[in-house]
């Protein structure tokens with residue numbers, strides 16, 4: 001019932017897989033950068049996003065990690081449903097509501113490396129039955145005329161099958177940790193959050209190795225500890 005209300009309220013009521021075609025393409029967003037101006041502080045970053053953004057800003061070696069992105073102010077930490085997670089930073093000063101990566105012409109400076117959330121919009125994900133579907137957030141995009149495009153093309157992610165598997169596993173990790181945190185006092189909750197940050201965000205990734213393999217190694221380490 002809750003799911004039906006949610007979907008009826010914010011979507012066209014349909015669920016999609018990556019091979020489906022949905023009206024998403026607002027002519028390359030020409031003349032509009034609403035998403036990059038108004039939604040920045042809601043864009044939570046997963047480990048793949050941190051890996052990609054690190055490459056996008058030219059980091060190499062031990063700098064494929066959250067720490068240099070934090071140090072340069074590209075991302076900041078926030079608490080979301082009990083979890084301490086990175087999110088995209090907004091610019092400071094008069095333009096404080098714009099993403100740090102939005103340029104003067106309204107384009108993304110790290111387009112090829114942009115986070116998964118930016119790629120998805122105006123799609124969302126709904127998780128159920130040990131999997132997930134995409135849904136269209138039908139009222140979110142400011143342009144009403146949108147052309148049909150296949151979701152896999154829209155996302156533009158190499159190895160989408162591996163990426164979707166990662167998304168599902170990362171979601172499971174977060175849900176399990178959130179559940180675990182309910183029984184923790186503040187001190188232990190802080191330790192768990194720090195462990196999660198260190199394992200999946202702060203320990204540098206190797207740009208020369210497959211991201212998904214490295215994520216899997218870390219996931220197994222978490223499960224075995």
Ligand code: SF4
Nearest residue numbers: 036099101102108118
């Ligand atoms: S990373 Fe790029 S696409 Fe995402 S909000 Fe920032 S400017 Fe927009």
Ligand code: SF4
Nearest residue numbers: 026029032035141142
């Ligand atoms: S509101 Fe629509 S057209 Fe505007 S930036 Fe977002 S997706 Fe593109």
